[in-house]
Amino acid sequence: MTGSLTPTALARLLGQWHLGAAPAYRELADVVRLLVLDGRIPLGTALPSERTLSATLAVSRTTVTAAYAALRDQGFLSSGQGTRGRTCLPRTAGRSSGTDREGGAGLSGAPGLAVPDGVIDLAYASLPASGEVVHRAFAAALTELPALLPGFGYDALGVPALREAVAARYTAVGVPTSAAQILVTSGAQHALNIVLRALVARQDRVLVEHPTYPNALDAIRAAGGRMVPVALPPAPEAGWDIAATEAALLQQRPKMAYMVPDFHNPTGRLMPDSQRRRLVRAAAASGTILVADETLRELNLDGGTAAPLASFSPAVVSIGSLSKSHWAGMRTGWIRASEGMIQRFAAVRTTMDLGGPVVEQLAAAHLVRNLTEPLPGRLAALRESRSALLELLHGHLPQWQPERPDGGLAVWCRLPAPSSTALTVIAPELGIRLAAGPRFGVGGVFENHLRIPFTLPPDQLETAVLALRSAQDRLDAAPQLRRTLRDSPAVAIA
Incomplete structure (x- = not known):
């Protein structure tokens, strides 16, 4: 067990979290989740009680209760006893095909993050075994x-x-x-x-x-x-x-x-x-x-x-x-x-x-x-998926600027606005998991970039790109949410 957060300490970490771009409970859950993923709230930390946090944030207890329930549903808060749940990471044996953890830090710095059933994992670029x-x-x-x-x-x-x-x-x-x-x-x-x-x-x-x-x-x-x-x-x-x-x-x-x-x-x-x-x-x-x-x-x-x-x-x-x-x-x-x-x-x-x-x-x-034995087939499949991803991005997200890679497993994409972290926070609700651009740099830069692997078959890539389109639409409709998630202390790279 790591310890506990006082309501005042959590409020300081949250910063200006409630802008009215979404229901208050969702905004609160989103920022707490990002704080956990970024390591600003250590795993195993007990969050404040619903009563004391609602008083400190000047919101209804119902708002805090719903935010905590959402975090529990997403796997970021243990059930615990009473209202003192502890921060954790999702755990499940199920995962989407075509990805792997690489044994290191993942989404926003969280190590070994498991993938809930039904979520397409775009946070890691790796292939299944060559059978x-x-x-x-x-x-x-x-x-x-x-x-x-x-x-x-x-x-x-x-x-x-x-x-x-x-x-x-x-x-x-x-x-x-x-x-x-x-x-x-x-x-x-x-x-x-x-x-x-x-x-x-x-x-x-x-x-x-x-x-x-x-x-x-x-x-x-x-x-x-x-x-x-x-x-x-x-x-x-x-x-x-x-x-x-x-x-x-x-x-x-x-x-x-x-x-x-x-x-x-x-x-x-x-x-x-x-x-x-x-x-x-x-x-x-x-x-x-x-x-x-x-x-x-x-x-x-x-x-x-x-x-x-x-x-x-x-x-x-x-x-x-x-x-x-x-x-x-x-x-x-x-x-x-x-x-x-x-x-x-x-x-x-x-x-x-x-x-x-x-x-x-x-x-x-x-x-x-026999290093080259499985490569022709794997490379052919990767070329097909690369072409599919670039076409999907061009068709559904024409303002994004993907760089066509010479090789490897992913596309580095320039976004029309510094929204990478905001997209990463929203993405799990839409069925995908992303690695925010700042994970690839020093000092929190690359907010206007996103790495998108093409390790999945074209049909799953289409599902993922449509989800990215939905996330982009949500940000376009609420630009203040993008600014809050970008400027929050939660997005700092540890």
Whole structure:
């Protein structure tokens, strides 16, 4: 249990919550829900009683009772005893197909948020398992398991078969690599946390693209790093602002730079080789360690070509995983770096865990050795869904400006007004869940952007876009609601 909120403390967090744009109970429930999702009200916190809160807010007790009932129905308030319910997150075993949690912070910063039945989850961009391919890999892994059972099962570097398979994959794409240069991790997020713990001390600067992957921002904050954001050029400009990146590297001299050059999350852009060369040279000149997140590299929708960032410098640290190409449930990733750096990462890793599950690594080795087997079909389906989503947005939300991605799993969309958080708050009532634009940036920016995955089949995407249209219509009819939700202290990024 976290504790409790006094009526005065909750009123201060709520700010100017009641504007008359909707019934008072709904506005109150919306803002409390956003405070919970944003972490401003910790989970397990007891809310004030209906009687004391109604007196403090100068509203009827019926209003507070109805707001609390709505929060309970939505799964954000426990039943509790009497009126002292505690904040919580929705829990259910049911989920919409075609999405996954990625094991990290989700909607407005809430970790591992479950999806109520009937709600389409657009907060995460991930695919279901590549079916028979994954199943076959696990079946093969079980036949190989007996040979490893005499051992202890602990291996901080990873099962040799998987390390060799990953090394061979890098070598095949032009980055000569030995198994000694590979450390197996429990997914890409685990890999990034290991790298951060090894390389970044508190208050060290870390350069990031802006926008970028939310879970990476969370990891950098948790490591105590000071982020140096460098904005990507707005669409339709291509690529990265390398001149600005070079200037930031040379002026700020960050300890590390976290980059997603291959089908960048959330924009889906592919960094051209000419920019990769400049980036590597600037990082070397500033003494910055480049960390390239390559988890989306296999999801190449338009056939664009670019060499892995590590092919331009042996000092680059590469992070990869099977979460996007095959299945996030594998929880298998890796780090590729110099042998000396891998030993450094392994030493750090043993302070976090002693190794990953063996069967999953054996199965992953089969998948890596046959990495392209499921991709043609998956890429064809993604191209179809990307086209469907872009057409739906153009037809139903013509004022929105989606950027057509070169690859990856989502569309980064510019909104006609700074309404991303407001849309995120309204969306669950309309049957969808969103990740607000500010989750992808530093300092609460990107209120005028929204990431929309195209991991669902076209018919579900149509349902989702129609719900977005309804949410946009509600905001257009009550612009003061948009301003309140945007300016409320609840939307600050923790």
